[in-house]
Amino acid sequence: MAGGPPRDLTVSVGQHSAAGRKAANQDFHGILVPPQPGRGLKGVAVALADGISSSAAGAAASQTAVTSFLSDYYATPDTWSVKNAAQQVIAATNSWLYAQTRRGSDPNDVDRGYVTTFDALVLKARAAHLFHVGDGRIWRVAGRSLEQLTEDHRVVVSAAESYLGRALGAGGRVEIDYLRLATEPGDVFVLTTDGVHEHLRPRDIAAAVANADDLDEAARTIVEMALAAGSPDNLTVQIVRVTSLPEGEPTDLLGDVEGLDPAPLLEPPAEFDGYRLLHVLHTGPRSRVYRAIDAETGAHVALKVLSLDLRDDPAQRRRFAMEEWIARRIDSPHVLKAHPQGRRRSHLYTVMRYVEGQTLAQWMRDHAAPDLETVRKLLDQLARGVQAFHRREMVHQDLRPDNVLIDASGTVQVIDFGATKVAGVVEGDPRIDPAEILGTVQYTAPECFLGESATAASDVFSVGVIAYQMLTGRLPYGDAVPRARTRAAQRKLRYASALMVRPLLPVWIDGALRKAVHPNPLRRYQALSELMHDLRHPNPAFTDARRASLLERDPLQFWRLLSLVLFIVALTLAAVLVAQKAR
Template identity: 35%
Template sequence: MAHAQLLISYGQAFVAPDRRLHRSSMSVRLPDAQLLKVKGGCAVISDSISRNTLAKQAGDLSVRGFLADYYSTPDHWDTKTSATRVLRALNGWCYSQSKHVKEGSFVSSLSAMVFREREAHLFHMGDTLVFRLRGAEFEQLTRDHVTDIGGYRYPSRALGMDGSVDIDYTHLPLKQGDFFVFTTQGVRGTLMPSDYVRLIRQNASDLDAACECLASEAKQRAQDRGYGGDQFCFQLLRIDELPEESEDHPGLIYGDLPIPPELTPGERFDGLEVLSVLSRNAQSRVYRVRDVHSEREMVMKAPSPELSLRNAYLEHFLLQQWVVERVNSPFVVKVMQSSRPRRYLYYLMQHVEGETLRQWAERHPQASLVQRLDIANQLGKAVQALHHRDIIHQQITPDNVLIDPHGKLVLADFSACHMREVDGHRHSGELLRQIGFNEHTAPEYALGDSVGRRSDQYSLASTVYWLLTGALPYTLTPNRLRSHTDLEELSYRSARTTNPEISAELDDALRRALDPQRALRFRRLSEFLHALRVPLGRVPSREEPRQESRRFWQGVAGILLLLLVLSWLLR
C-alpha cells in the first residue's frame, strides 16, 4: 500500500569554537500533516563573509525570515511563487537595513529547498552548497556565484547585496532514499565526493552522527593543510517515504474556493454572523461580522459575486491578506485569523469602532489646526510603515482612513496595494486603473507613467491638504489628465488662501509634495512628515541636545568674559 505522507529525516552538526560567533545558520522545518501537504517541508542554509561584523545576525535573520514568511504565504500560491516572492521581499528588507548600519551588512548567501509531494524546489543565491546523494552518485545542485578580489572569494550574488536579486531555481523529482547535503563554502578543498558517500553510508542510521563525522573529518583535513578549520556546518536530509502520485493540487485550496454570495444582516456564514453591510462596490463586499463562538467582532472582506474568476482584481485580492500581515503598526488595520477553515474566498480584519476621516471632518468643522495636523501625522506614520515593507498603498483618500472615538487613526483599505518586487515588473498602476482613480490620485497614474513611493507621497499630501483646507490643491484634478501637456494646467492653489493659520513653511512643504512631476517631490517621505511635525512644536529630539549644548557653552563664555572684565578692573 502506498503511503500518503511525505516522511523526511534530518541531522545537523556545527564546528565552531563559539557557536554565538558562527557566521552560518541553518534550519529544517517539517510542519504538521495538513500544512506539509499544502506547503511542504523546508531546509535552509545561509552563510555570510568572514569580514562582516554582522555575519551572525545576517545568517540567522535570513533563515528565520524565510521560514516565517514562506509558511505565511497564501495557500493558493504554488511553491515557486511563494518562495520567490518571499525571497525578493526579504532581499529588499535586508538591503534597506544595511543602509542604516555603520559597520557590516545584512548580506548572506542562501540556499533553500522545499520538499513538497514528490518533488523538490531549490532556490539559491551566493556560494552556499547543496549536494544530492542518490545511490553512489554524488552531485552538486547549486552553482557558485563568486568573485575573486585580492586573493579572497566574495559572493557576486547574495541576499541583501542589491535592491533586486537573481534567484537560481531548480525543480527536481524525488526518489525514496535520496540524501541532500547542505553546507558552506568553507568546506571547499577538504572533503572529496567519495568521502561524503563513505561517511553518509557508514552512519545512515543516525544522521546527526553522519553530520558530526563530516564536520570532524573536514576540520582535520583543513588543519592538515594548514588553514583554519573552525567554521564548518553540515545539514543532512533523507527522503524516507514519498506519498502516492496524485493529480490533485492541494496548494490551490483557497484559490479554488468560491466567491461568497451576496450576504445580508442576520445571515450566518462559516461560523460568522453578518451584523451589517459596510460597503458594496464593483470589486468587493465589506461586512461587519461576529464570530458566533468567540463573540469577537471583525470586518470581513470578500470579492464581489459578479467578478469573473479571470478578473485581475480577484488575483490581487488573494495577495492582499499576505501583504497586510507583513505590516506591524498601530496605524494600520490588522488581519485576523479565522477560527475555522474557510469554505469561501474572503479574509478578516480587526473591527475599528469609528468613522471615516471624511465623516470626522464633516462632524468637526471647528477642529483646530493642531488637531488636524495630529491626524495628518498619524496618517503619515501609517504610510511610512507600509513603505518600510516595500508596500505602495496607491489609494490614500479620506474614505480609506478610520478615526476612533479617542482620535486614533487607522488606515483600513488595501484594495490597490502593490508590493515592489513581489508583483514582479508588472505596471502597478494597472490595478488602480481597474479599481478607479480618485481626486487624490497622483498624476502619473492617469498618464501611464511609472509609479512608486512618491506617488503615495502625493496622495498623502493631497489628503492632508484637504484635511487642513476642505479643498483640493488644483482646479483640474490630476485623475482627469489626458496627456503630459495637461500638466501645465495644474497650478497649485496656496493652502493659506483658504486657511490663514497654515504657515508659509508648511504651505511650501505641501506645494513640493504635490508637485505634478514625481521627481520634484521630496526624496524621502520622512522629509515631508518633518514639515508636518514642526507646526506642532515637535522638533526632532536630536536637535534638542544641540540647543542645550549651545546654551551651556554660551553661559560658560559669558562667565569667562565677566571674570576677564573683573580681572582688568581689579588691577
C-alpha cells in the same frame, strides 16, 4: 530534496566541510529548506562563512554569522523583499560581531576579533538572490566550467601578501554585495571557501558536480581533491541544484481560504458561517460589507464579500483574500485589525473588527474649515498608520478619505487593503504588480499614470492630497493629474496654492503641501515623518518672509491678469499711433 506539488520550488542539496591540515575548522555552513508556505514566502536559504585564521574567535564568528542568518532571516516579516530582509539581518549580525571585538582584550586589532567572510544564497520563486562579503565565492555551473558570480574582497599587496578588504565584524558598518539572477530548472549553484577554490580549477569542480546523484558525495569529493592539491586551509563546499520552479503564480500563501468559492450576497438579517448579518454597511463596485455579530464570541465585525462582477476573476479573488492576510501582519492602532478566526470557513470572505465612527470623507463634510491643529492631529495618526505599511514594505495604493476611519474616541484607522502592494509577494510573481491603476484616481500619484510601480512616495502623494483637501476643500491640481499621462504633461501640472483658499495659512505650511504632492516622486518627501515634521516646524526652505506671489498662488489668475495688462498696453500703443497719424 524532492517532494511537494509540481508548482513548488524544489531543490537538491549537498555540503561537506573539513578542517584539512589545520587543528580546528573555522568554516561554518548551513542550508534551510522550509516547508510551505514558508518556502513560497521566504525561499530556500544557503549560508557559508569562513572565520579569519589569525583570530581565536574566528570559529565563533563564522558560526554566529550562519546561524543568525538562517534563523533571523526567516523571522523577518513575510511582507519584506528578500533583499531588504537579508541585508537587515546581515547588517545586524555585523554590528554584533563588531561589538564583541570592541569588548575584547585588544579592541583595535580586528585580526584578533570576531571577523568572518560571509556568503548567502536565497532561492525564491524563479530568482536567486546572492549576498557576499569577503573572499568566499558563489558560482553557477556553466557547461563544463563554473561562472563566478561574486567578486573577492581581497586586497593584494604583493605576490606573497594580501588581506581581506571587507569582512563581517571588521567595522561598525559593512557593505554587502547583492546580485539577483533569474533561475531555470537544472541550475546548479556552488559555494566554496578559499581553501577550496584557490587550489582547484573551476572545471575540476564542475566535473565533480556534473550528473552527480549524491550531492553530499560530490561536495566530499571536491574537498578531498583540494586537499590532495595541497590546500593548507579549512575547506567547505555547498551545492544546490534547482529541480523545479513555480510555474509563475506564487505558492499558496493563504491556506485553504484561497481555494474557496466566494461568499454569496445575502440580504440581512441572515445567518452565515457562524455570523449574524445585521445590515449592509457599504456596497461598492468591488465588494459589499455587512455589520455582523460573531455568534461564538458576541463581537461585532465587518464582514466583506466579493461583488458578483469580480468573483470569476482569479486575480481579483486573490487580491480580495490578501486583505485579511495583510491585516494580520500589521500591528498598529491606526490600521484596521482582522477579527480573530478560530473556525474553518465555507466560503471566501474577510472579517475585520467593526469600528463605530465615521469616514474622513464624512468628517470633512461636517468640518468645512477645520483649524490647522485639528488637521495636524488627524494627519499625525493617518501618517503613523501608513508608516506601519511602509515598515513592512507594503504600499497601500488606495489612500483616500473614504478609506480612513475616525472612531468615537477620535482615533484614526486606515482601512481597505484590496489594492495594497506587498513587496515579498510581488517578488514571488511580478505579475501581481500590474500597471493598472488600483486606487482612486484623484488621490493616485502621477507616476502611476505613467505605468510605473507605486512606491512609498506614491502613498506620500496621496496623504498630501488628503491634507490639502482637509484644509481647502479642493484638490491641489484639480482634475488634471489623471489626464497627465506623459512626463511632458506632468511637467506642465501647476500646483494651486492653498493660500488662495486659506490666505491666513502660514506660507511654510503651503510649502510643505506643495512638496508632498510634487509630480516628480524624487522631489517629494520620501517619508511621511518628514512631511509631518514640516507641518509643525517651519522649514527654512519655505519660510520666505514675503507672501507667495500670485503666480505661485493662482497661476491661471496670474496669466489672466497679465493678458489683461498686455491688452491694455496694446490698446494704448494703438491709440498713440492713431493720434500721431492724425497730426
